Amino acid sequence: MTGKLEPNVVETPPAMNTNGTNVQPEHCEINRRDFLKLAATAGGAALLGSIPFVQQVLAQGGEEYSYLLSLPENQIYTACLQCNTGCPIKVKLVEGVAAKIDGNPYSPWTMMPHIDYNTPIADAAIIEGAICPKGQAGLQTVYDPYRIVSVMKRKPGTARGAGQWITVPFEQAIAEITDGGDLFGEGMVPGLRESYALTDPDLAKQMAAEVKKIVDESDADKKSDLVTDFKKTFSRHLDKLIDADHPDLGPKNNQVAFVWGRLKDGRSHFIKRWINSGFGSVNAHGHTTVCQGSLYFTGKAMSEKLIDGKWSGGDKFYFQGDVQNSEFVIFVGASPFEGNYGPPYRARGITNNQVEHGMKMVVVDPRFSKTAAKAWKWLPIKPGTEAALALGLMRWIFDNERYDAGFLASANKAAAMAKGEPSWTEATWLVKIDEHGKPGKFLRASEIGLREKEIRPTSTDPEKTYEFDYFVSLVDGQPVPVDPYSEDPTLAVDGDLFVSRRLRDFIVKSGLQIIAESAREHSLEGWAEISGLNPNDLAEVAQEFTRHGKKAVADIHRGVSQHTNGFYNVLSWYTLNALIGNYDWKGGLSKLSAYKADGSKAGQPFNINKADGAQAPYGTSLIRHGEKYDKSTLFLRDGYPAKRNWYPLSSDIYQEIVPSIGDAYPYPVKAMFLYMGSPAYSLPAGNTNIPILSDPKKLPLLVVIDAFIGETSMYADYIFPDTMFLERWEFGGSHPSIPFKVQPVRNPAIAPLVPEVTAYGQNTPLSLEAVLLALAEALELKGFGPGGFGDYGDLTHPDDLYIKMVADLAYGEKEDGSDAVADADEEEMRIFVEGRRNLPKAVFDVDRWQRLAGKLWPKVVTVLNRGGRFEAFEKGYSGEKLGHPYGTLLNIYQEKTYDTKSAMTGEHLTGYAKYFPGPYSVTGEMLDDEKDGFDLRMITYREITQTKSRTSSNYWLLAVLPENFVLMNAADANARGLESGDQVRIISPTNLEGAWDLGNGNKLPMIGKVKTTQGIRPGVIGFSLGFGHWAYGGVPVEINGTTVPGDERRVKGIHANAAMRVDPYLGNTCLVDPVGGSAVFYDTQVKLEKVT
Amino acid sequence: MKKRTTESLSRRDFLKFSGAAVSFLGSLELAPEKTLAAIKTTIERRPLEFEVSPEDDQIMRMQSDLQRALAKPVEERRWVMVIDLRKCLGCHACTIACVVENKLPPGVVYRPVMIEELGTYPNVAMRFLPRPCMQCDEPPCVPVCPVNATYKDENGVVVIDYDQCIGCRYCVTACPYGARTFDFGALYTDETAEFEGIIFGKPSASAYERSASYEYGEARQRNDGDSSPIGNVRKCHFCLHRLKEGMLPACTTTCIGRATYFGDANDQDSLVADLIASPNVMRLKEELGTQPRVYYLT
Amino acid sequence: MNIKRFLYGLAGLALLIGMWGIYDRFVNGHANTNYGSYVVWGLWVAMYLFFAGVAAGSFMISTLDFLFRIPVFKGTGRIALWTALVTLAAGLTSIGLDLGHMERIWKVFLQGNPSSVMFQMVWGYTIFGVLMLACLFLAIRNPEGRLLRILMGIGLALSLFVSGAVGALLGVQAARPFWHVGLFPVQFPFFSFASGAAVMLSVLAFLGPKDDPNRKQQLWILGILSVVMVLVKLYFMWADYSVSVYGNVPQNVAAVREVLFGPYWWAFWILQLLIGTFIPLVVLLQKRLVEKTLLIGWMGVFLLVGYAVARGLIIFPALTIPEIESLATAFGGPHLTFDYFPSSVEWAVTIGTVGMATLGVLLGGEILPLYRQDRKKGKA
Ligand SMILES: Nc1nc2c(c(=O)[nH]1)N[C@H]1C(S)=C(S)[C@@H](COP(=O)(O)OP(=O)(O)OC[C@H]3O[C@@H](n4cnc5c(=O)[nH]c(N)nc54)[C@H](O)[C@@H]3O)O[C@H]1N2
Ligand SMILES: Nc1nc2c(c(=O)[nH]1)N[C@H]1C(S)=C(S)[C@@H](COP(=O)(O)OP(=O)(O)OC[C@H]3O[C@@H](n4cnc5c(=O)[nH]c(N)nc54)[C@H](O)[C@@H]3O)O[C@H]1N2
Ligand code: SF4
């Protein structure tokens, strides 16, 4: 034994180290026995195409007794997907079986600073970064016994969700979905063909152009006339429309919707290529609003640019703090130690910063999170009053003049540049107060004869022109014209911060004046009162916040955005940050920057968005996003309030999708595809989705691509298995918290456990891509198949897309290729190939990959060997600023938002930081359930060990936390005669029964175990995400007449989303943020009923 | 090489046994014998060249410390672990990393993290305490072993010889830190379902659990039956099998709070030497005279 | 004689149950046991300590005949010796099954660590066992010889040593303050003697030759001995608990509270105190009841139950107290709990070993010349 432990790393290379090579025969014995057992498996497995897996297990029989996991040939770098942080990882393999997962040291996620990108991977083999417990447990997600590996079809004659399945051949499923027919013995089901009505792109473009005219016409009568004209013009094609009287709804193609939950680039390109440019439907919708919607869409509103005189081009993005460099941080409704983006990256930055540099932290959270455990102050705020707190702090800052006057004074780029500020705001721009005394649109120079409009060429086409009208700021009381983006020093404007006066025949106020007045609606005490906090704390925090220059930051997340007033909570906190001008500064607010891998940058070899003969989808989306209600023809029909809300400022409104289908508003949907999403489980009041998903009359065809028979896929007509994160491609992108330019590449590390199928005559693992390819083949969609990529060749196999993307990534973003990565040398090539020796040809084929990558192949290998591309640490910063600044106009006063009218009330929205007491319904009606005895506010949160639907199968994690609780303050518990361990049922105004109605007579009572704590605000209860499942391998299902028993470890605990309040106006949807689109998680009043 | 013959041998035997699985035979062509051989002969582990700077991730500092230590004779090294409780956020990454690294079965844990809530609303605190084996210099667990199966090896690490241990669990009762647990032979996938070709199923799923653990540099596959380490007491061993390869302990590299440090306390330039010199160090139950090699910073 | 048949029936049944337990233990290893990594030692270890005690004890009793040659006990020696052997065997079975790798037990002999109390105990009992065999052999062949006396002398010393070792096994552990108290090891020889007396009480009462003129005398004396021992044991217990409580080591206080008011309070109050102590006390102190040999026999059994429970209540409480706060909730899983109640397999095996011992005593009586009348025959 002694010898074995003799360290010898330097002396002997491990591979040859002879430790323990003396095989105890017993090991071999047992292996042989083992072989036999597996041989039984093998027969079936062969058909399954999962042979390599089995065979690998066998190969372990005669294993070299050295530490195989330390060899570079046994490691593949890819990206985790246990949660959406997507940390780059290295997967360690023993003969193809993933045996251990660790952090990828080349990436900033897991090391700080990350190692030099040019470190040979042979050296990196013994260096590993940090990943969280979920990441460590990833094996149990992929090697989950309950993963489906065969196509499931709802057993004909049984209802959706009845848990009865038959397995069908892939080809049969594809055929049935394309052609429809009486598939379930309950009448005809329309196939995709039927909805694939408008197939001529040119015709589509013509129709779209006419529709635009209709929409742009504001006069009602003229609008109707235009509709009549339209019908005349296209009389021969009206059958292709959903509703000829409402041409703006678009073609029947829109009646097929593709919906996803967790989606990353690569796969997103595949899906959009299929549904948009292939099938010609506008309905491709993600899950953003269930996630952190208003964070993104406030970010979008703040980043709207003035393009050709119009506010547009806002980016769906948000800001996070560069907290590892901050001196003071306020985390609001964010828990970087448990959730967020994400623990491995942020936690180290914070703990190091605290211990080594004394960084101070405030946590604003009704619950004492693990983050709060390290905080200087914990502010247990009243849920939903986040804006009030922000405005309280702002009030103190205004009163004490602690704001960054210089930053705020810059009215345009030139002024900002002069101060070395990357960004600037409308703080000094003059805003006209409208007839109701409401701040409205910006004053234009021409309106006061200050300066005439200018004719300027448009950004897209220099031939075309538009009229540019200057904005106005006051400089020492004198109006001056403002050109926001001018870099001309002579046009630099440093305006007066606070203006409130009459100018000609306008009452005008400066943007900052309006914000200050909003902050002065209440005294500091008043604001403290509203948010249930102590005024002294507010003063102290405000003071501290303004004591560190730009190295202080308020970092916000879901706890701020997922409220009915989410948009304004977020805007208020981002405005607070603007007051100290910390945007784009080290230790301040940061935006994400990721390398483009889609070839959209000049010089990149493959523009993969290219699709010859692509469809030109048009029409109102199922969730009515990005369009104004008052412009639609439905407005002529229905007037105010609209039947359901419209979302001109946001998109991917997850909670709208299924209920809109249920209400057939704006139109009925024939088929829905759902990929890697589980709305029934993840949405607030997700239970409202179940009756709709279960009803073939409302939704004739439901196809789900999912690795499990899960909480939502259980209602599907068909479930297609998928390759999971260690088996597939994706381009994970980054997060605002990461200042470095990066692009992790998720790429196959293990042989897929799913069988292989064929599309376009090629073998592919049964997966999302296989389904899309096969359907494209069946429908002969453009942009797929031979020549699908035009001059770049075919799209008949996933590699055709993904290898091209890696090539683009490897090439870089400089047209001349000057920032391309280095070529892989021979050694790295060898390791690359040997590392993938256990991948089947359908997944890895050196020749195929090399052919696709062309001359960039050696660079592609460099990127894949490192699991992506990560720029050097230094590049993340330039001096005291961030290396990749947002660097433009930051809308803290938003004209576009004001210019948007509520589809419910027809009133203008508010375009600045303001507190709106909530919660309220989509129509703005205040909700007061407390008076009806619902005496507790329910919130939800993350434990670091769980995600939504992925980790409940991770038995290692369950050992740490086997179930969640109903977390409540000990005082509240005593008052109700409860103690830890008691069972309680959660009852809410819209779920008086306190149960999940799963359909088919199955009810799952919402009963959880009380856990009393001092660490939660009295009057608030919480439950953590990820437990209380009701499918997902936890309950028996019947497949081909055989009952597959469930494993009850997977369904422990409680999931109380079904208690979350339903909007009184919508009736079948959770509460929403009508502006930012957020699904609302934290605004429900409940009561508890002891269960004995 | 000798090993590889045994390997093919056992394969051939296997084939004899299972003429049945014909489809399987074919697949063996894929068997990556050659590439394997390639690996075993080509990989050279050269010492990494570092110039670590204070700005570097402490991991890199420890990596280079580790290399220096490994270059020294065993007896001149003093492996210690330092855990900074100010940085620990109770995430359990270390716990799980350890479980996976060592393929620990249900009921066996080397490094639990204790979580305690203190105070009353709104003045609340939370404490996190990770607990590996202390590798005591005066280990009460050692003298009690009737067969010398557990002892302090030349690395100063208290090890267990799985082939010597009779599983009497006397050492478990002797450890004041609860650092030893007994392997009852279970698998996490034990209670899961099988349905070949429809769901992935238990038989294949359990493969990752049964794939070799490399504790003490011996690859031990976990097979049914009671071959060691089943029926043995198990404990943290400072990842000796990784140290040997120039790798830090699994709990240390994955610590997302960067709260766990490892190295050679005899090396004055090492990070751990710096840390245990600070005034705020403490060790658990020092009063028992066990002389732990795990230090805590508070 | 129907008590005999009754005992045979009982023992046979017990053995059957035991068989099932042992089967499960071999097929499923330790999977279906309830002891774990926190409550490391369970029923089987407790029973081992108990049987070992009984063995040492009944050997001591046999010395009354063969070493000290006390007239009243003339003729009780061999059955006492035999009982010692049988119970030792039962004890070893119990501990053997408890081992993770019993097939490696030889290592204790060939690759052992002499400084380990467990090593010493295993060696001690092995030698002790061999020696007892020799004694029995001589006791049958040549009871009057000097050699027997000498061996009995050595044996007596050994029996004190081994039963002391049992105490030391636990006592040496600084990690377990509840065991780590001065008196601790010392108690065990007394315990052993006490259980020896008790077992002989029932053996003689149930199976002893009716025609032995000393019979009543023997039972009466063993009864009184037991009473004294029970009182001593009570004293020790009080000492332990009070020391623990006054010493105010939190772990110990917790342990004591566990015993007295924990989930298994009844084991202490009903089994150990009421059945194991007071009832026998009352009965055995009444000379007139000596007539009722059956009753006396059962009193012996009661006492034994009491002693067995006492062993358990020494081992478990110390183990049900976490070494570190909230260790219990830090990581969950099978066999990671601080509360312990033996599983059906553990019970089955234990019942089996008891049956085995009983059967052993009964059969020994049939085939070996163990009782008095036999010795007459031997003379003739
Ligand atoms: N109570 C509560 N609810 C919440 C939250 C909360 O904090 N509390 N958080 C919300 C947030 S932030 C979000 S982002 C949403 C997320 O909600 P969703 O976007 O709906 O995502 P998941 O719930 O993770 O659903 C993942 C689905 O994908 C399946 N799946 C897993 N792996 C794969 C795979 O590899 N391929 C395929 N095709 N399918 C796979 C799973 O079986 C599951 O059905 O949840 C929200 N729900
Ligand atoms: N472990 C784990 N990590 C994850 C994920 C996961 O599923 N599991 N998912 C990833 C995804 S998709 C996302 S979107 C992020 C989300 O990351 P975060 O938004 O940081 O995480 P959450 O736990 O949803 O919410 C953060 C905090 O808000 C608090 N909170 C709840 N209600 C309120 C309220 O009314 N007001 C305030 N001020 N705070 C409140 C909760 O107690 C919680 O501590 O996490 C990512 N990381
Ligand atoms: S935070 Fe954890 S689970 Fe999420 S991606 Fe990173 S390692 Fe995976």
Ligand code: SF4
């Ligand atoms: S369990 Fe093993 S290591 Fe522990 S004392 Fe017994 S034999 Fe020694």
Ligand code: SF4
């Ligand atoms: S902590 Fe326990 S197991 Fe580890 S050396 Fe110390 S006594 Fe032994």
Ligand code: SF4
């Ligand atoms: S050093 Fe290794 S064995 Fe010990 S706790 Fe850490 S990971 Fe586990």
Ligand code: SF4
């Ligand atoms: S990984 Fe690090 S931070 Fe997390 S619990 Fe372990 S020691 Fe603490």
Ligand SMILES: [Mo]
């Ligand atoms: Mo999310």
